Amino acid sequence: MEENQNTRALVMTHDLMTFYDVHKVFEEIIEACKPKGYTHTPKFNRFEMRDGNLIQFQNKRQEYTEIIKAIYYYASEQSVMYELIIGNMMRQVLEAFSTFQYKKGIEEVSTDANILSLLQEPEYILYYKNLMYRLVLHSGSHREEQIKSMNDFNFFSLISDTEKKRTAKDVLCFIYLLNERHLLEHLKGCGGIEVELQSWCQDIKTRATVI
Incomplete structure (x- = not known):
């Protein structure tokens, strides 16, 4: 036939x-x-x-660039198009960034003292230790195989839209603080992004003092 x-x-x-x-x-x-x-x-x-x-x-x-931009538009309240899947988008970007930059998965980058030390300021290190634990390691499971196979951050089913936007800012700032030029290149053409990122980073330092 x-x-x-x-x-x-x-x-x-x-x-x-x-x-x-x-x-x-x-x-x-x-x-x-x-x-x-x-x-x-x-x-x-x-x-x-x-x-x-x-x-x-x-x-x-490119897929990676487009997803980073989508996260930025969501974080800066320019779009709500990806509200239902924003957790998965952040996971994808963090996984790609971690693998490309450090040849490690998200769960390793989030706990690696040498990588976290690149954040330099103690407020950032403290903040991201707590944030990454909640997002990656404490998202309804402590088992590594479930972390690697999950389609979304379970954590995101429990938080408000305001907290999702704040977390989107936190994820972008995490990449920015580890590799400033990397993120700026992928967000090229998005306007005054650097000033905005610096403002978001300052907000993180302020919140870190009350953790």
């Missing part, structure tokens, strides 16, 4: 992470089809709705 090479599929989503997940699935399908020697090589197109028009999705946009 000859395989149907004319199969078509249309996938639509408003969720950025779902978009990238589907994108990866189609890439894997194309790779799997290459050895079969099809007459017409499988392909897919990506489009986005912008200002009421359907346009080609630009290859230069």
